Each structure stands twice: as structure tokens, then as C-alpha cells.
Amino acid sequence: MPARGVNYYSGNAAPDSRWPLMDPALIRELKSLLGPANVLSQKEDLLLYEFDGSVEKARPEVVVFPHTTEDVSRIVKLAAKYQVPVVGRGAGTGLSGGALARGGGVMIVFARMNRILELDVENRRAVVQPGVVNLDITRAVEHAGLYFAPDPSSQKSCTIGGNVAENSGGPHTLAYGLTTNHVAALELVLPDGEIVCVGSRHGDAPGYDLCGLFVGSEGTLALVTEITVKLSRKAEAVKTLLAIFDAVGDASRTVVEMTARGITPAACEMLDGWTLRAVEDYIHAGFPRDSAAVLLIEVEGLREAAESQTAAIADICNTNHAREVRTARDERERDLLWKGRRNAFGALGRLAPSNYVLDGVIPRSKLPEALEQIHATGEKYGFQIGNIFHAGDGNLHPIVLYDPRDAEQFSRAIAAAEEIIRMCVSLGGALTGEHGVGMEKNELMTLLFSDADFDLMRRIHDAFNPDSSLNPGKIFPLSKGCGEIRVRNSRRATGVQS
Amino acid sequence: MSSVANLPSRLEKIVGSDRVRASGAALQEFAIAGRAPMAVLKPRSAEEVGEIVSFAAAEKLAVVACGSRSKLELGMPPQRYDLALDLTDLRAIVHYDPGDLTLSVDAGLPLNELAKALAAKNQFLPLAVPCCATSTVGGAIASGIDSTLRQQYGTPRDFLLGAEFVDGTGKQCKSGGRVVKNVTGYDLHKLLIGSLGTLGVITRLNFRTFPLPDLREAHLAAFPTVEAALNFHASLLKFGLPFSNLELFDSDFSALLAGFLNKPGGSVPESFVGPGWQVFASFEGNAEVMERIQRELRQRSTQAQAARSETLDAQRSRQLHEALREAFDWLRLAAPSVALLRIVLPRIASGDVEELLNVSQQLPLRSAFVLRACGVAYLTLLSNAEDRPTKAALERGVSELFSRVEAKKGSATLVHAPLWLKDRMNAWGAKRADFPLMQRVKQAFDPQNIFAPGRFVGGI
Numbered sequence: 005m006p007a008r009g010v011n012y013y014s015g016n017a018a019p020d021s022r023w024p025l026m027d028p029a030l031i032r033e034l035k036s037l038l039g040p041a042n043v044l045s046q047k048e049d050l051l052l053y054e055f056d057g058s059v060e061k062a063r064p065e066v067v068v069f070p071h072t073t074e075d076v077s078r079i080v081k082l083a084a085k086y087q088v089p090v091v092g093r094g095a096g097t098g099l100s101g102g103a104l105a106r107g108g109g110v111m112i113v114f115a116r117m118n119r120i121l122e123l124d125v126e127n128r129r130a131v132v133q134p135g136v137v138n139l140d141i142t143r144a145v146e147h148a149g150l151y152f153a154p155d156p157s158s159q160k161s162c163t164i165g166g167n168v169a170e171n172s173g174g175p176h177t178l179a180y181g182l183t184t185n186h187v188a189a190l191e192l193v194l195p196d197g198e199i200v201c202v203g204s205r206h207g208d209a210p211g212y213d214l215c216g217l218f219v220g221s222e223g224t225l226a227l228v229t230e231i232t233v234k235l236s237r238k239a240e241a242v243k244t245l246l247a248i249f250d251a252v253g254d255a256s257r258t259v260v261e262m263t264a265r266g267i268t269p270a271a272c273e274m275l276d277g278w279t280l281r282a283v284e285d286y287i288h289a290g291f292p293r294d295s296a297a298v299l300l301i302e303v304e305g306l307r308e309a310a311e312s313q314t315a316a317i318a319d320i321c322n323t324n325h326a327r328e329v330r331t332a333r334d335e336r337e338r339d340l341l342w343k344g345r346r347n348a349f350g351a352l353g354r355l356a357p358s359n360y361v362l363d364g365v366i367p368r369s370k371l372p373e374a375l376e377q378i379h380a381t382g383e384k385y386g387f388q389i390g391n392i393f394h395a396g397d398g399n400l401h402p403i404v405l406y407d408p409r410d411a412e413q414f415s416r417a418i419a420a421a422e423e424i425i426r427m428c429v430s431l432g433g434a435l436t437g438e439h440g441v442g443m444e445k446n447e448l449m450t451l452l453f454s455d456a457d458f459d460l461m462r463r464i465h466d467a468f469n470p471d472s473s474l475n476p477g478k479i480f481p482l483s484k485g486c487g488e489i490r491v492r493n494s495r496r497a498t499g500v501q502s
Numbered sequence: 503m504s505s506v507a508n509l510p511s512r513l514e515k516i517v518g519s520d521r522v523r524a525s526g527a528a529l530q531e532f533a534i535a536g537r538a539p540m541a542v543l544k545p546r547s548a549e550e551v552g553e554i555v556s557f558a559a560a561e562k563l564a565v566v567a568c569g570s571r572s573k574l575e576l577g578m579p580p581q582r583y584d585l586a587l588d589l590t591d592l593r594a595i596v597h598y599d600p601g602d603l604t605l606s607v608d609a610g611l612p613l614n615e616l617a618k619a620l621a622a623k624n625q626f627l628p629l630a631v632p633c634c635a636t637s638t639v640g641g642a643i644a645s646g647i648d649s650t651l652r653q654q655y656g657t658p659r660d661f662l663l664g665a666e667f668v669d670g671t672g673k674q675c676k677s678g679g680r681v682v683k684n685v686t687g688y689d690l691h692k693l694l695i696g697s698l699g700t701l702g703v704i705t706r707l708n709f710r711t712f713p714l715p716d717l718r719e720a721h722l723a724a725f726p727t728v729e730a731a732l733n734f735h736a737s738l739l740k741f742g743l744p745f746s747n748l749e750l751f752d753s754d755f756s757a758l759l760a761g762f763l764n765k766p767g768g769s770v771p772e773s774f775v776g777p778g779w780q781v782f783a784s785f786e787g788n789a790e791v792m793e794r795i796q797r798e799l800r801q802r803s804t805q806a807q808a809a810r811s812e813t814l815d816a817q818r819s820r821q822l823h824e825a826l827r828e829a830f831d832w833l834r835l836a837a838p839s840v841a842l843l844r845i846v847l848p849r850i851a852s853g854d855v856e857e858l859l860n861v862s863q864q865l866p867l868r869s870a871f872v873l874r875a876c877g878v879a880y881l882t883l884l885s886n887a888e889d890r891p892t893k894a895a896l897e898r899g900v901s902e903l904f905s906r907v908e909a910k911k912g913s914a915t916l917v918h919a920p921l922w923l924k925d926r927m928n929a930w931g932a933k934r935a936d937f938p939l940m941q942r943v944k945q946a947f948d949p950q951n952i953f954a955p956g957r958f959v960g961g962i
Contacts, residue, residue, distance in 0.1 A: 127849065149742075171685045182685065184692075185660055202936045207846030207877050208657070210915050210930050211959040212701075212940050216659055216692030220685050237742045264601040266625070266713025306744065308790035365681045369601035397683040398602070434684040441686060452686060456673035461688050463946035468939075479687065 025108060026065040030086040034068055034110070037078055042069040042116070053093070053111055057158070059360050059408070059418075060101035060443050064091065064111035071116050073191060073199055073229040080227065081197035083110045084473060090195070091475045092223045094135060094163030097156075099361055100442030102170055102222050106477035112227065114165050120144055121230070128235040129188060129205060134165025134228050141233065150235040153180040156438070157346050168228050171220030173438030175271040175345065178396040179304070180236065182438065184219040191230035192218060195473045205232050217464070222440050223475040225468040239270075239304035243314045244332040246341055247299040247321040248292055252276055255297035256371040258324040259395045263368045267316055270304040272396030273345050276375075279352070279390035279403070280344075286351035289344025290337075295327065299395065300345055348392045349403070356405035362421050363439040364428035368398040377427050378402050385420035399437035400428065426451065441479045449481055458484045506540070506561050506584075513541055513585075516553050521545065532586040534566065535579030535921050539586040546591055548666060548674055548705040555703060556672025558585055559950045566954050567703040569610055569638030572831075573645040576917060577698045578929050581956030589640060592705055595619055597680065603711045604663065604680050609640025609704045625711040628655035630823075632830040640704045646696020648844075650827045653875035654746040654786075658695050661710045665691035667702035670948030680708045693943060700958040701947040715786035718746070720819035721799040722771050723808040724778045728752070729852035731779035734806040735873070738783060741802070743795055747784045748875050749826055752859070753777045755870040755882075762825050762832045771812060771822065778809055784823055829872065829880065834918040837868075837884040839892055841900050841919045845879040847912035854910065855879075861902045865895040880917075897923060904931050933960045 035043045044050060044067040054063035065088070070076045083090045089109035096103055105111050118135035125148040130141055138159040141152040155174035156162055162172070167183045168190070180186075189203035203215035218225055249255040255274055262272070275283065275298050280291040291298055299321070303313045318329045332338040352359050366374045375391065378400070382389035393401040402424055406417040425435055429451045436445060453461070458480065465472075465480070506512070510524040521544045523529075529538040540563075545551045558565045564582035568574060569589055589610040597606035600623040607616060613627075613634055620626050628651040631642045643658055643665075655661065664678025677690035694704055725731040735750045751759070760770045785795045796813050803811040814822060825832075833842055847854060850873060862869035862883050870882040883899045885892045900916060900923065907914040908931065916929040937960045944951075944962045956962075 171689075173683060173685075177683060181656075181660060182683065184689065185656070200936055200939060202939065204846070204913070206848045207913075209846070209913050209934060211934065211936070212697060212943050213659060213692045213695060214936055214939055214943070216689050216695075217943070220689055240742065260601060263603060266603070306787075306791055306794060308794050309744075309787055312788055312790065365679075365683055367599055367602040367604060367681055369599055394683070398681055399683045433681050434679040435686040437681075437683040438685055445686075449687065452679070453676070454674075456669075457675050457677070457687075459671075459673065460669050460675045460690065460947065463949075464688055464690065464943065467942035467946045 026088060027086055030082060030088065031066050033082055034066060034079065037082065038068055038070065038075060042071070043067070053096070053113070054104070056096045056101060056103050057099045058101040058104075058442065058444055059358070060104055062101070062104040062106045063108070064105035065108050067111045067113055069113050069116045073193065076112060076193045076227055076229050077197040077199055079110065079112060080193055080195060084196060089473050089476050090227070092165065092169065092227045094166030095137070095158070095161045097158040097162040098166055098170055098442065099363065099439040100170070100436065100444040102440050102442040102475070102478060103166065104443065106443050114163060117229070118163075125150065127206060128237070129232055130235055131230060131232050132164055133230060134163060134168070136164050138162050138164055138167055145235055149238050151238055152233055153186050153236045154183045157349065164231055164233065165228055168219050168231055169221070169223045170440040171438070173394070173399065175273050175394055176302075177438065178272060178394065179268055179270040184216060186234045186236070187215055187219050187231060188234050189232040190215055190218055190228050192226035193229055194226050195469050195471065199229070203232070220440070222442060222478050224465060224478055225474065227474070241305060241307040241310040242338070243303045243310050244338040244341055245301045245303070245314065245317060246290070246330045246332070247301065247326045248295045248328045248330070249297045249299070249325065250295060250327050251325070252297045252375055253372050254325045255299055256375055256395070258299060258321050258326070259371055260369055261320050261324065262317060263396070265316070265320070267313060267320075269301050269313065269317065269396060271300070271302040272394070273300040274298070274391065274393055274395035275300070275345070275348065276391040278388060279348060279392045282355055282390070283344045283348045283351045286354060287344045287347055289340050291344055300341055345392070352390060352403055352405065356407060358406055358408045360404040360406060360417050360421060362400065362402045362404070362424055363436050364400045364425050364433060365437040366398045366400065366428050366431045366433035368396070370431045371395065371398065374400060374427065374431060378424055381420050381423050381427070385416050387417065387420055389420070394437070397437070398433065422448065443478055446477070446479055447481050449479070455484070506563065509540055512557070513543060513554070516557060517543055517545055517550050532568070532571070532588070534574050534583060535924070537579065537583050539566070540584050542586040542588055544588040544591055548592070548668065551587065551589075551668045551703050551705055552672050552674050554585070554587065555668045555670070555952070558952050559670060559672055562950060563952060564955050565703070565952050567644070567699045569641035570612070570633065570636035572633035572636055573641060573647060576645055576647070577957040578924060578961075579921075579957070580954045587703060589703070589705070590638065596706065600625060600711075604682065604708065605711050606680055606706060606708045607639055608706055610638050613637050613639055613642060620711055621714065624714050626714050627709055627711055628661065629658070630827045632828050634827060639707055643695055643707060644697060644699050644704055646698075647830065648874060648878055650747045650823065650875070653748055654744060655712065659692050662691055662695065662707060663710055664708040665694055665704060666706035667694060667704045669702050670950055670952055674705070675702070678708065682710050698957050699954045700944060700962055701953065703953070716788045717792050717816065718784060718786045718819055718823070719792050719796070719816060720782060720784040720814045720822060721796065722812045722814060722822070723781045723799070723803040723806075724810040725781070725806070726778050726809055727852070728779050728855050730806060731781050732850070732852050732855070734803065734808065735781050737802060737806065738781075741798070743798060744785060744787070745783050746786050747782070747823065747826065749782045749872055751780050751782070751872040752870065753779070754868060755872050756780055758833065758836050758870055759825055759829075762828070763821060771814060771818060782822065782826065784819060830917065833870065833880070833882050836882070837886050838888050839885040839896055839920060841883045841896050841923060842917050843881050843900065843903055844915045844917050845881055845903070845907050845912060846877060847879070847907065847910050850877060850879065857906060858903060861899050861906065865899050866891065867895050867899055893922065897926060901927060908932060930959045
């Protein structure tokens with residue numbers, strides 16, 4: 005049996021001659037436990053699982069598909085017996101490398117644990133398995149006027165388990181909060197295979213808010229096998245506005261003033277001119293190609309409240325020199341505007357072989373300054389950096405288009421990204437608003453946290469995951485990490501396929 | 503109590519002689535359940551808090567952090583209590599960006615002082631907690647006590663953005679940040695909410711603030727039966743109107759509430775006259791929203807065959823809102839013998855309420871019931887007597903309520919009880935399946951078990 009933490013990294017650098025690194029007996033035991041159809045161990049099958057939505061890359065040594073919580077518990081126990089790491093994965097749409105097997109080992113893909121176990125319309129709760137697709141929860145309850153509020157742009161494919169791990173957000177986070185605000189209880193499998201429930205389906209149970217700790221812990225404390233989510237009631241009235249600007253500064257000042265006047269729309273998204281032209285060419289959502297920026301603003305609530313808010317917002321847009329403020333006349337127009345927003349990253353995919361979507365947060369009062377600095381960073385590094393982001397809560401998503409085949413360009417993209425994230429922190433912001441730290445920003449964590457902070461976070465980590473067998477190499481800088489992980493190649497060397 | 507030689511002088515070396523009190527009177531002022539500490543310290547900064555905790559950890563001295571001390575009775579009395587940490591001199595508003603609606607404030611600042619600073623910018627923090635006149639920001643978070651604005655604004659976990667605190671090793675730590683959207687690192691600050699000072703000494707808190715609404719009004723409707731009142735209550739929730747508070751209470755609660763309101767300057771709503779169940783709904787917004795909600799409430803209370811229905815003007819709404827906010831405080835003082843239980847049930851049907859009330863009816867005790875926003879109920883058992891039969895009845899009643907709530911897969915917590923009762927039964931009820939995980943969290947934050955040992959769930 006190999007000693008743990010020695011040779012489980014299996015990125016590009018793992019020589020094929022040494023493949024698989026894992027003890028074949030573990031694969032045999034996994035197949036006997038789950039059936040051969042639920043275990044992938046051929047190298048060509050595993051290629052699909054070495055990517056997610058980020059620029060990172062790391063290959064698992066075996067991929068398994070459990071159907072029940074008990075399966076997960078047994079898999080984890082087997083992995084512990086063979087001392088190999090375990091990483092959970094939903095749809096692999098994450099943008100920070102959270103679902104990549106940085107330490108190699110066993111990847112548990114929850115795609116086949118995708119049942120909605122219970123719908124309780126009266127009490128507005130749903131109990132779901134982690135592989136349920138985010139939007140499918142809403143589809144299952146919309147007949148009753150309910151929906152699941154967190155709405156990542158990938159909501160047609162991302163899973164609730166991944167949302168819980170990363171504490172995902174979306175455009176409507178502005179009014180309704182992140183995933184953590186919509187989770188009531190969790191069933192977990194700990195690294196030793198123990199199954200335990202935290203939180204409370206209704207109300208709040210006495211004790212520490214463990215649910216609040218596990219949501220957003222990026223799969224480093226436990227694997228989530230069942231989630232009780234809170235369902236929200238659809239608002240009586242929804243109004244969707246498109247405000248068109250001839251200067252980016254006017255659009256960002258509109259957001260600042262709206263926030264300062266205490267107007268909280270349900271969503272407030274910004275697309276800059278370069279991005280909206282790319283989107284318009286692809287989606288034909290109705291964004292004017294000659295504008296410098298648009299704000300897509302949605303207002304929800306009682307009819308009376310929505311109307312007065314809409315009027316106040318239009319007033320602020322006009323004061324800040326909006327060329328035009330349009331209101332979607334019907335559901336079709338509203339859907340089209342949102343289609344443009346949600347498919348923007350796909351539209352940008354037509355312009356370059358790859359794009360790097362950043363995720364940083366700033367105080368909203370600093371928005372105009374931040375956009376100017378992003379522009380300057382783009383010029384410095386020779387990139388056109390697009391901006392399509394959640395302006396209302398200061399959650400920036402600058403997009404760097406690059407060619408991953410060009411190693412020099414890739415490292416320039418990484419450097420530009422780091423400069424932008426550092427800028428967010430220097431303005432009083434944070435490293436990530438909704439994508440998670442993962443293996444994308446773990447080395448940047450020192451910008452925000454002290455040794456004392458890491459000590460405590462490490463003690464919490466070790467309290468649940470003492471051997472770092474769950475999702476090693478994430479969140480913590482490797483120098484301040486948990487347990488041992490030997491990553492032979494840093495992201496800068498392996499993040500790009502040569 | 504630990505014995506440490508020359509304790510006051512050693513503490514004086516850390517914070518200065520003017521910051522350490524060890525006189526009998528000072529110690530009694532900070533006594534909890536009859537137990538006084540060995541010294542009271544009043545640090546000036548988070549650094550000093552860190553030094554005191556480092557010292558306490560080295561000497562294994564038990565530390566209880568406090569603000570205005572209005573809710574120190576929550577949980578169980580600490581098993582050890584050596585140092586009281588008076589945080590009321592940490593009172594700066596460190597950062598306030600009204601344009602971003604974000605705030606960073608020291609833990610010892612009184613809520614009402616903070617409210618004034620925010621109101622100057624037409625904003626507020628939706629922490630409508632009891633003992634509002636004295637409570638500190640840190641105490642409101644550490645106690646985790648219910649805010650009456652929870653229906654609309656949620657609990658602190660929905661608007662607390664980050665925290666700074668001293669862990670059990672004496673190190674200054676932080677979690678979260680100061681921006682409204684943030685998933686960087688573990689959300690350790692969420693664990694501090696309601697932790698009763700057992701994980702760390704909170705020194706600073708970051709919040710999202712909210713614009714003050716144009717108007718706040720309320721409506722009161724009375725019903726002859728609990729079933730009718732619950733149906734009305736449920737229909738309002740289902741309807742999706744944005745209520746800031748929604749409470750349902752019985753006539754005994756109304757009578758106690760009227761007593762509180764009858765203080766000079768107060769007035770009792772007409773609906774309080776007579777028996778029955780009341781449903782109180784408050785709401786906020788602009789004039790059009792007020793008019794719309796009032797209209798809906800009038801129609802719905804008529805449809806629900808309310809015995810009485812009354813729209814309250816702004817002043818009376820405010821009075822009743824404040825009285826309900828303070829319920830914990832006046833209920834615990836309502837009689838010489840009081841036991842107050844906070845109850846959460848998976849579902850609350852009229853049969854459940856009747857069953858719970860039946861417990862006191864079988865005993866020589868009075869009771870008062872209020873179902874607060876978000877399904878949290880408070881059931882008070884009270885008696886004017888303090889004799890042995892009363893004590894026996896109170897103990898039997900509380901014990902019976904715990905077992906009935908547990909049988910319904912709910913949870914109950916004894917938030918106020920006479921000391922002798924807490925000596926005989928645990929305020930937290932039975933341990934839950936996730937208790938061992940909570941012990942792991944405690945061990946990580948406070949490896950020496952120096953923070954309010956024994957106060958929390960399961961003896962943590």
C-alpha cells in the first residue's frame with residue numbers, strides 16, 4: 005500500500021507508464037461494491053473528469069457513481085482503507101477547480117443521485133439528492149407558485165450539491181442571498197464514512213449553526229448526500245428594465261446612486277459595450293450594439309412597490325445620462341433579455357479559444373474606480389477584458405479571453421487576473437463572491453487572512469477532515485495547508501494543455 | 503473557581519489597574535446564577551482581549567464575555583467562572599459606508615447608539631431584540647435571541663457579513679468580510695451567532711444595513727378559537743404579503759401584554775378587550791403599499807370571520823411592536839415563578855397548541871402562548887406562588903412540555919427558569935444527533951475549554 009500524500013497527484017505530469025498510480029485492488033473493490041457500470045478507471049474515460057469550468061486541470065484515478073448515501077459512506081470507507089483522497093463532483097461547472105482531483109484518488113460523481121425525494125409545498129421545503137440540477141427544483145414546484153431562489157448562470161446544468169459546496173450565487177443573490185440562505189438541513193458523510201444530519205428542516209434547532217459552516221466549505225469538511233432546501237414564493241409583480249448608456253462611468257454611477265438611495269432591486273446586472281456586442285451578435289437579445297454599457301435591472305414585489313421602485317430606478321438612470329430606459333413588455337421580452345445575460349459566456353466563447361471568468365467583490369461605492377482599474381490592467385497586459393457582472397452587489401466578473409495553447413499568453417492572463425483580484429482586496433473587497441476559492445485562489449488567501457485565521461480554519465478543517473482525505477489542496481495556501489499534499493506541478497505549469 | 507496567586511495584580515499588569523475590579527460589590531454585579539467571578543476586566547481594545555484570553559488559557563481560567571448583561575441567564579449557568587470580560591468600552595463604529603450599506607462596529611456598542619448613527623443616514627440594522635435599551639451589538643449576536651423583524655429581514659446569519667473575535671488560544675481571528683457577497687473561506691462568523699460566548703470573544707461585527715422604510719403600520723385581528731386564528735395566520739403567510747412581523751397569541755398573553763402597555767404613555771388596542779386569540783401583523787413600505795396591505799387585511803379578516811379587526815396607526819403600531827420585541831424581558835418578570843420555553847415544531851396545528859396548553863391546564867399554573875414569526879413559539883408557565891407544590895408543578899409542566907415537543911420531532915429550549923429548576927433539568931433538552939460535531943467545533947475554537955464552560959448545548 006502506498007504511503008498517503010506521496011504520489012496521488014495525477015495531472016499532466018503523471019507519466020503514462022506509471023498509470024494507474026492507485027492500487028488496483030481498490031478499483032476491484034469499488035466495482036464489486038457499486039457494479040462495474042458505476043466505476044470508471046480507464047484513462048480515456050477519466051479525461052472528461054480532469055476539467056471543470058475553471059482554467060485548472062487535475063485527473064482522478066477512478067471515478068465512481070453512487071446511487072445512495074450508503075454507497076457514498078462505503079466508498080469513503082474504502083478510500084480511507086487504501087489511504088487515497090476523495091473529491092465530490094456535481095456537474096463540473098464550477099469555476100474555481102473545486103471539483104478537481106488535485107490529489108488524484110477517487111472522484112465521487114453525484115450525477116446518479118439526482119432524485120427529488122420530497123416536496124412539501126405547504127411548508128415550502130424540498131428534500132433533494134445532491135445530483136439534482138438546480139433549475140429542476142424550480143421546475144418541480146413552479147406549479148405551486150414557488151421556486152428555488154439561487155440562480156447561477158449555469159442553473160440548467162449545475163447541481164444543488166455543487167451549489168452547496170461552493171455556496172453559489174447568481175443574479176438574484178442581490179435580493180435573496182446565496183445558497184446558504186436557502187438551505188435548512190444537510191445529510192453529510194464524514195471522511196470516516198459516518199452519516200450525520202445537521203440543521204433543522206423547520207425553524208432553527210438549538211446549537212451551533214453547523215449548516216452555515218458546511219455550506220460553502222467546498223467539499224473539504226464532508227460530502228453532502230441530501231439537502232433540505234427552502235423554497236421561495238414567486239413575487240406578485242416582476243418588472244425588467246434595460247437601461248442603455250453611452251459611457252460605462254454613467255452606468256456604474258447609476259448603480260452607486262441606486263444603492264446609496266436604498267433601492268434594492270431583485271437583480272442588477274451590467275454588460276459593458278464590448279461584451280454586449282458579442283452577446284448581441286450571438287443571441288440577438290436586443291442590446292444596442294453602439295452603446296457603452298447596459299444595466300439589466302429586475303424589480304419584484306407587490307405591484308405597488310414594484311411600480312414605485314421602477315419609477316425611482318428610471319429616474320436615477322435618466323439623471324445619470326441613460327440614453328434610454330426600456331421596460332420589457334411581456335414575458336417573452338423579459339426572457340430574451342435574460343437569455344442574453346445567461347448565455348453571455350457562451351457568446352464570448354466564439355471570440356477566443358478560451359476565456360477566464362474572474363470573480364471578485366468590491367464595495368459598491370467603489371464600482372466606477374474598479375472598472376477603470378480593470379480597463380487599465382487589460383491595457384497593461386495586452387488583453388481586451390470584458391465585464392459582465394452582478395453590479396448590484398459589487399460582484400465583478402471580468403473576462404479575459406486567451407488562447408490556452410499559447411503558454412506565454414496563458415501566464416499573462418493569470419497575472420492580469422491576479423492583479424484584478426488584488427485590486428478588489430485593496431478596495432476593501434473579497435477574493436470571491438460566488439465561485440469559491442478552490443485551487444484557483446488558495447494562494448491568494450494570504451491577502452485577506454492572517455496566520456491566526458489560518459490556524460483556526462485549519463483546526464476546524466482538521467476537526468472534520470483530519471487526514472485531508474477530502475478534497476485536498478483546496479482553500480488553504482499549500483504552505484499553510486491541511487495535512488500533506490504533494491502537488492508536483494503548480495497551476496501555472498499545468499493549467500494549460502500543451 | 504480556580505485559585506491563582508496574586509490574580510488581580512497579574513491582571514493589572516496586562517490591562518492596567520484602572521481596568522481590573524476585584525471588590526466584592528463589583529464581582530457581585532457580574533455574578534451569574536449566584537456565582538461571582540474572581541475579577542472583572544474592562545479591556546480597551548481587541549489586543550487587550552487577546553492578552554487576557556492568552557493569560558486565561560495559560561492559567562485555565564474560565565472567561566465569560568459580556569455586554570450589558572441582560573441575557574446572561576440564557577443557557578445553563580457556567581460550570582466555572584473566573585473572569586468577567588466587560589466589553590462595553592469597545593464601542594467604535596469603525597467603518598460605515600452608507601453608499602454601500604455596510605457597517606463594521608465594535609461589539610460593545612449599545613444597539614440604540616448604533617441605531618441613532620444609522621438613522622442619521624436613513625438606515626437601520628434589523629436587530630429588534632429584547633432589552634433593546636441596553637443591549638450591545640455583540641450581545642445581540644452572541645445570544646442569538648429572536649428579532650421580531652425576522653419575518654422580513656431574516657436572522658443575523660442573513661445580514662452578518664463578517665466578524666473579528668479572539669479564539670480560545672488568545673489569537674485575534676476573523677471570518678467573512680465587509681462586502682455584501684462573499685464566499686472566501688469558512689463562514690466561521692455564522693457559528694458565533696447564538697453561541698453564548700462559548701467559541702470566542704466577539705470584538706467586532708460587520709453588517710449589511712437597510713434603508714429605513716417610509717412607513718411602518720400594523721393590524722390586529724381577534725378570533726374566538728385558536729383554529730380560526732391559525733387559519734388566518736396561515737392564509738396571510740400563504741398570500742405572500744411582505745409582513746415585517748406576524749405573531750399569534752392567546753388571551754393570557756394579551757393580558758400580560760396589556761399590563762406592559764398600560765405603563766404611563768402606553769395605550770391598549772381595543773381588540774385586547776375580551777377573550778380570544780389575536781393575530782398581529784406589521785408591515786412597511788410606501789403609502790400605496792400600506793393602503794394595499796391594509797385593504798387585504800380587512801378583507802381577509804372579514805372572510806376569516808374575525809371577532810374584531812383593527813388597523814393601528816403609526817404610533818400604536820410602534821408601541822405594540824416594541825412591546826412584542828420586549829416580550830422575553832417582561833414575560834420573565836411577569837410573576838414570581840416563571841418558566842419560559844422556546845419551542846419549534848415541524849408544523850403547528852390547532853391540536854398541537856391545545857395539547858401544549860393542556861399541560862398547564864392540568865396543573866395549578868397559568869400560561870401564556872405566542873407563536874412568533876417563522877414558526878417559533880414561546881410558551882410561558884407562571885404562578886404567583888413559590889411554594890413547594892408550585893415548584894413541583896412547574897418542574898412537571900416543563901418536563902412534560904419537553905417530552906411532548908420531542909415526541910412531535912420539534913425542539914424546546916428553556917430560555918428562562920428559576921435557578922432551582924435549572925439545577926434539576928437541562929435548559930437545552932435532549933442532545934441531538936449532531937452534538938458530537940458541535941463538540942468538535944468547540945474543541946477547535948476553544949481547546950482549553952475556557953469560554954463559559956457548560957453554558958451551551960449538551961454541557962459545551
